[in-house]
Amino acid sequence: MRVRILGSGTSTGVPVLGCDCKVCTSSKPHYKRLRSSILISFEGGNALIDTGPDLRQQMLSASAPNVDAVWMTHTHADHLHGLDEIRALSFKRKSPIELWAKQEHLVDIKSRFHYLFQDTGYKGFVPAIETKEVSACFQSLGQKVETVYLPHGHMQTVAYKVGSFAYATDFKKFPPEAIAAWKGRIHTMVASGIRYREHASHSSVYETIQLFKDLEVKRGFIHHLAHDVDADLDASKLPENVQFAFDGLEFDVSKLLE
Numbered sequence: 001m002r003v004r005i006l007g008s009g010t011s012t013g014v015p016v017l018g019c020d021c022k023v024c025t026s027s028k029p030h031y032k033r034l035r036s037s038i039l040i041s042f043e044g045g046n047a048l049i050d051t052g053p054d055l056r057q058q059m060l061s062a063s064a065p066n067v068d069a070v071w072m073t074h075t076h077a078d079h080l081h082g083l084d085e086i087r088a089l090s091f092k093r094k095s096p097i098e099l100w101a102k103q104e105h106l107v108d109i110k111s112r113f114h115y116l117f118q119d120t121g122y123k124g125f126v127p128a129i130e131t132k133e134v135s136a137c138f139q140s141l142g143q144k145v146e147t148v149y150l151p152h153g154h155m156q157t158v159a160y161k162v163g164s165f166a167y168a169t170d171f172k173k174f175p176p177e178a179i180a181a182w183k184g185r186i187h188t189m190v191a192s193g194i195r196y197r198e199h200a201s202h203s204s205v206y207e208t209i210q211l212f213k214d215l216e217v218k219r220g221f222i223h224h225l226a227h228d229v230d231a232d233l234d235a236s237k238l239p240e241n242v243q244f245a246f247d248g249l250e251f252d253v254s255k256l257l258e
């Protein structure tokens, strides 16, 4: 199982438009953060988690791999608004792309991108998308996928676990039942930690480090970072088994297990 970080930034991306702070004006390539998303490659196909507004650019940087399934975390713009790129990703496909989401998120997605799901009479290309509702445990691309739901402001986000790898973004905290479900069962995890200061609906960097401890995660990557985080300067604040993710970072989960 291979994971590629397609984007590691918060909702604005970094640099933030119009900002002249040290991080936003840095010329270091790993300081440029597109909106958060990952691609997981299995033998059975490729799963994309979220379709943010930078999806086209992210897929071009990844040499345009096939996407066989999309697993949505939630419907905030920075995670959903690139969904239209599914059209181009479908051109050569013979079978529909699976789109997995929570029931209320599917309703929201179908309302905002109604033309992808309804017959509008348009004569051009319309992608084949098979919507599917996530449950605590489901099968996608031949993989057993487990989920937990996490509080994020007024909504819940879906966190995904496949084997010993887990991905969670945009959450305030893991509720006790989610900790109980996944504790000691995750080797490698990508989780959001927006900045050092507390945030009303996001876990901070420090809270995410504590979460990795609570879940007994062996290798942690923190993403969905705002421009408050200076990745090089702040790396020393992280425990040895935790690092900041960056765009284009790839790892083989089974190699990290060795």
Ligand SMILES: [Zn+2]
Pocket (backbone or CB within 6 Å): 010, 011, 036, 076, 078, 079, 170, 224
């Ligand atoms: Zn977000």
Ligand SMILES: [Zn+2]
Pocket (backbone or CB within 6 Å): 015, 016, 019, 020, 021, 022, 023, 024, 025, 227
């Ligand atoms: Zn800035």
Ligand SMILES: [Zn+2]
Pocket (backbone or CB within 6 Å): 074, 076, 152, 170
């Ligand atoms: Zn969000």
